[in-house]
Amino acid sequence: MLSRCRADRSVRPGRAATLAMAVTAVGACCAALTSCSSEPAGASAVIHDYAAAVSQQNISRAASLTTAPGQAGDALTATMDGMHATNVEAQVVRTVGYSDGTAGFTLKTTYRWDTGTDSERAARQFVVKTQGMARNVSTGWRVQWEPAVIYPGLRPGGRIRNIRTDARPAPRVLARTGKPFMVMEPINEVVIDPGRTEDLGRTVGAVARVIAPMAPQITADVILHKISARPGEPVVAVELRDPDMQVLAGDPGKIRGVSVRRTDRLVMTDRRLSSPLEDGLTNYWQAIRDVTSGWQITVQQPGEAPQRLDGRQGAAGPNIATTIDPRIQSAVGTAAVEVAQPTTILALDGRSGGILGMGQNDTAIDRGISIDGEYATGSALSAVFDAVTAYAKSHNSGTEESLDRLGLGVALTVPGASSPQRNGLGVERIDFRPGEIRASMLNVGALGVALGRVLAGERSSVAPYIITGQQTKVAAGKLGALDGELVRPILDAMVATVRRGDASDLTDSKGLRALVGTNGPDGPGWFLGLVDNTVIVVYTEGERAGTAALQAVQKYLKVRSR
Structure with a gap:
């Protein structure tokens, strides 16, 4: 780069001297x-x-x-x-x-x-x-x-x-049939900003009328309840897919204080389905998207489209194969919403341990009932604990190993379904008191799978799972071989419960084996059943929780073959 130095012109030396001085000055x-x-x-x-x-x-x-x-x-x-x-x-x-x-x-x-x-x-x-x-x-x-x-x-x-870039196409979550169960689709969020409207009630009423053809359950009162829970903040009134937007009674974006925010999201291909498993599967899907994500540096000049300067993007991630059965998912979802009390239903394959579906009603969602939360088992598993105690006495051994192998004494972390927060059986393992045992739906599901495998001629327990090829982490104990002497009394008790016990009033129950009970008059209630090589676990809360669990099972038995 040339310098604009000024030379002293008071003395005029010869040409050679001048050149030398100039070179020296520039340097x-x-x-x-x-x-x-x-x-x-x-x-x-x-x-x-x-x-x-x-x-x-x-x-x-x-x-x-x-x-x-x-x-x-x-x-x-x-x-x-x-x-x-x-x-x-x-x-x-x-x-x-x-x-x-x-x-x-x-x-x-x-x-x-x-x-x-x-x-x-x-x-x-x-x-x-x-x-x-x-x-x-x-x-x-x-x-x-x-x-x-x-x-x-x-x-x-x-x-x-x-900016982050994501590989295309986005992975799909596949059902056990290989067909898409969840896919990424554009979602339109109808957002109400209370700070941008002078008449909030009028705005909310207008939104409720516009979305009524597609979301009649989202009334003005429902929207106002959402707004009151987050004072002064923008609130998503409803989320709609692209086809839904075509049947609305107007354009919600034209209502004062309302905007439509477009985003991409993983959703179920069948809009009629919903499941507590959706969050876990979405988290697993997102983890794959994160691992395969790329990056891009752009320059954005005013009034111009962004220009790419640098970046890198790898190949798309694989589709996610799961054990979900959409037919069973529909059945457990329908059964759960038919019960007024907080109700959650989990279904598993009785031989492989694959999770087939999970349903939950709104009251259970509000209570925060989860697949791996620990809840009191009460009398529901009395036959199991009696068998464990008798087996320990006859073999002069402890109860820990039997509880572990039945799936009740271990901590299970299922990729795509649960979080690693549990510490195992809800009692001190060295001080086994059946009346104080707490277990998760996963634990009770693992118990059901262990019993189902014995009926199928298998003599060992396996961990539940939902992502094909992703192994469940088993901690605080080990699953393994099952002795017929331990399992037989439990299976006999399940037959008796259906023939002449608390589950004897169930209809459409051919081949059903079950255990049912509560933790006192205020619940919670449990049901563990085996039918059609499927394990059904029902967890309910509130008064007459055992009756509520049976109501959910009865509904499931009626709709399972549709």
């Missing part, structure tokens, strides 16, 4: 700032201080070292927020001073993101070189503010961003 000016400015050390200091502040992502400090702190602060904030880099390194690679009281510099800025291995971190960085100027103003040397200091050619209001 001196380009070698360092100290030769061609009134305060070259100040210019060098402020440029390096600015670079250091950027490296520290200290926006206020960096902005204060410019000629326009407000504009610089806004632009740098947009940059740091948009790039969200783990590490930023701004390095001054060249400076040059000019005799007109300015100084130039070249800045190399490297943005880095921690992504795991050293090779991944090396690949995940973005480097940009920019040119800038510094000048001496009334407050001292300052970096002349231009957005181009951030990125070459950047204009006021422009920004560079690091």
Whole structure:
């Protein structure tokens, strides 16, 4: 870069001497700032201080070292927020001073993101070189503010961003038949912002009328309840798929205080289905999307489409094969909503342990009932604990191993269905008191699968699972071989319960074996059944919880063959 140094013209030496002096002057000016400015050390200091502040992502400090702190602060904030880099390194690679009281510099800025291995971190960085100027103003040397200091050619209001990219096509969640059970689809969120309407009641009423053809259950009272739960905040009144939008009674986006926010989401292909398993499957699906995600650096200039600067995107993730049976999922979902009390139903394959479906009514959702929460078992499993105790006495052994192998004494973490929060059996293992045992629906389901496998000729227990190829983590004990002497009394008790016990009034129950009971008059109630090589676990809460569990089972038995 050429310097604009002024030569002293008071003496006119010869041509050779003049050339030599000129060369010397230019070389001196380009070698360092100290030769061609009134305060070259100040210019060098402020440029390096600015670079250091950027490296520290200290926006206020960096902005204060410019000629326009407000504009610089806004632009740098947009940059740091948009790039969200783990590490930023701004390095001054060249400076040059000019005799007109300015100084130039070249800045190399490297943005880095921690992504795991050293090779991944090396690949995940973005480097940009920019040119800038510094000048001496009334407050001292300052970096002349231009957005181009951030990125070459950047204009006021422009920004560079690091955005996530996702591989296409998105993985699908498949049912046990191989057909799609959940897929990613566009979702339209109808959002009400109380701060953008002068008459909230009128707005809510208008929204309820517009969405009534597709979501009649979302009334004005329902929406107002949502709003009251989050005072002053925007609230999603309803979520609709694209086809739903075509049958509304109007455009909700035209209502004052209402906007329609479009997003992509994993949803069930059959809109009639809903399941507590949806969250776990979505989390597993999202984990695959995260692992296969890519990145892209873009520059956004005012009034222009984003321009790609750099990035990387790998291949799409695989589809997710599950054990879900849509027919059984529909049956357990229908059965659960038919009961007024909090009711949750889990169905599993009686031989493999694959989870076939899980249904839950709104009151159970409100109570936070989960597949791996621990609940008192009460009298429902009395026959199981009697058999465990008798087996331990006859074999002069403890109860721990039997409880473990039956699935009750272990902690189960099922990828795609549960979270690793449980600690195993809800009593001290060395102090076995059946009346105090707490278990999860997964534990009771594992018990049912163990019994089902014995009926099928298998003499060992297995862990429930939902993602094909993903092994359930078993902790705090081991599953394993089952002795007929332990299991036979339990199966006999299940037959007796259906023939002449609490489950004897059930109809459509051919081949059913069951245990049912409560933890006192206030519940909870449990039902464990085996029918058609399917394990059915029902958990209810409230008064007459045992009766409620039987009501849910009766409904399931009626709709299972539809």
